[in-house]
Amino acid sequence: MHGNYKVASQVLDIPSSSKQRKLAFLLGSVITAASLSALPFGMTALPAMEPFLSAAIGWLIFGDMLTAFIIYSQYRASGLPGLMVLSCTYLFSGLMKFLHVLTFPDLFGEFGVFIGAGGQTAGWLWVFWHGGFSLGILVYAWVNRKWSKPFESKEQVFKFGTAGITLTLLTVLGVFELAALGERWLPNIIDQSDYREVNTSGIGPLLWILNFFALLALWGRVKGWSMMHLWLAVALLALMMDVTLTLFAGMRFTLGWYVAKLNSVVASTVVICAVVNEVNRLFIRLSEQHRQLVESGQQLEHANEQLIRLTNLDGLTEIPNRRRFDEILAWELESPEERSTALSLLIIDIDCFKAYNDYYGHQGGDHVLKEIAWTIYAEAKKEQGFAARYGGEEFVVVLSGLETQQTLEFSERLRQAVATLSIEHLRSKAEPHVTISVGGYRLAPFDPMSGEELILRADRCLYRAKEEGRNRSVVEG
Template structure:
């Protein structure tokens, strides 16, 4: 039940880094890193008190990386907080903000780095107390993060993101300011836990063991509650473990610049590096996945465009003959009428009908009729295509041809050319009452450039062309008529 409850909480932030499940490979790497620093710590413990030379550049380099690492981790977590609207991520971001900033007064007050006694009002206990607040504050922040994960299971409202962010940063800065005042102005009021660089009093005073126990408790709770299920908490567990070993070595070494002290600082670097590397790695993986998804999306859009083009083409074509269908014809005629009006150019329309087609269908069957319609359609198309016209199947055995820019004489010539092409194929028609071959009748109408266009509509133009077709058929079929000009065989 507990595992299910934990997963239900996580589903609320399903797209965030906090939710990326830790793979077996990632767990192996994390546990290998933890094992390495543990073995290194155990190996150093017998020699931890051995004094080493004071390396002047060590602390500035250590501090520079620590500040960069923790502040960058805090920044990345703040970004995640804004995206997920998750209070626990805000708490964790503020925890790293705290550790990133507290190291600054720690190094400035550290004796022997920038001055013999330290800067910014440092007392002889300031640096060590800042170390205490630093190494006690980090596990305290982690435990506060775990506590907030229990009580704040829902995302906050978008309009509250900035306000809560300001509260979090403000409280963090206020705590840092209070600590700074306490360890500088109140230096003499604090218990003495170091003497001439020796940490022994830190242990005997009980302050050191309290810091150690805080880290141990934070580690226990991390393992107990999250069990390293996701990437962020997996590496946060490693960071807390490294912090625990850091405190252990520091207390055991007992003095600054001892072997244990140096290795403890290295453990601190592991603690600050683990989480930022894990977040950066996962952000990179997310970016790669997004890039792959973008490529897939572009490819899908291209395929979709091709499919849509094919669908548009298919929706505008007649399924039997492969030429334009009635819907596409209606759209094109309206467009050409509008263009003809703008350009003051002629526009011709031909209506064509296969002669005695019902008799052909009855005699040769529907398959034979379909084959004839296909051959007639292709004959018309091959002739019309050369002059920029369009042919469409108007219905049944009837076809329509739009001839933009063609006057009535050009339309009549085209009609005759088509009629002769169809007849010239010598498609047998044994059931015909006229020609022994398949023939067509053509009627047409031309709207000349000088004709008044105010009352001309697509329906009227079709009616006029249809009337001419009717007259051609009444006149004996296998003939053409355009604008009252009849051409007979």
């Protein structure tokens, strides 16, 4: 079990590529530049657009919850405690955002949909949302560094995962109770849309420092920059710019406030790029393995093609060679009592090939060998047969399940296919173009015979075809 988790963790630790690091640096630069450019004008009041807030928070919730789900799936596959912490961090953030929008003033009523929520509730939920996420990243960085080994069993994965989710839900409930029902215990940080008291109370600067330390912890304590850690750093940078602009703006529906919400969108969704990419790579690998398993059970044609790729091929013609033919024939003849179909062997010889080489040169001869080899190979595939170069200008074909007459008909089709190539051969004694002679023998089902004997009988038929004038087929059996 431990070994399986180790493999999965290696998949999750895929290092970021140079291209990804450049893209992350570019995005981080754009976020920083845009945020700093908006900072001098951050307190500029803009129209209050509640639909913008609803859409932005909705996207934030979607991004956090999806990220939490995907990372938790990776935790279940790898058993790494750090991933559980990171998943719970995003779960906490997504739920806090959900509660934040439901208590936002004038969006779903004066103070939201919850009885007991007041004017300070949404503001404090914002503080807990940002502070909780930063604390979660700090815990993740520590656990990832100190507790890097996966859990040993599925039971441990389930037990600690359930405990983590339960603790997160209880924390969210407790924080909401504190923000909504415990306002009398918390200092006021917002008056209508003015929340500058967040800064004067020291809560805002503390929140920014906490976010900054979370970014430093991720940078300094996480081992290696995997794809996920790279984009998690970008998310923390966007979150820090969100906090910076929000605190500087001091009021809702200002330029800084709106730009801060855009940074929140980036912080909530950018990690998905890394996690989904890793999941996609795993899915592609599993799909490829599934495809290979399916192909292994398909027709004999595909199986032969796969076998040919894994065995020795003839260097010139790139079809199977004599060695592969010997293996196939030995396998076909190994247990005659189990062979319920007939077996046909054809030996093919190019007519007057030496004369062709002498007249057209060896390059021309090599060209003819390649053309005829692939013609024979293609015709054999149509009958789900096996073709190979036997040696020199000779080729062999092994067919299964044909009667003697059917074997002869195939031999004639093979001879006609070569003739159709219309390769000039002015030195041939048979035709003014390249032709072949075919000798074949059909072995009946269950008949025992050695490979040497079968080759000898087919070769005798080839000899007869040559003696009778070449460019013809002779099949017995």
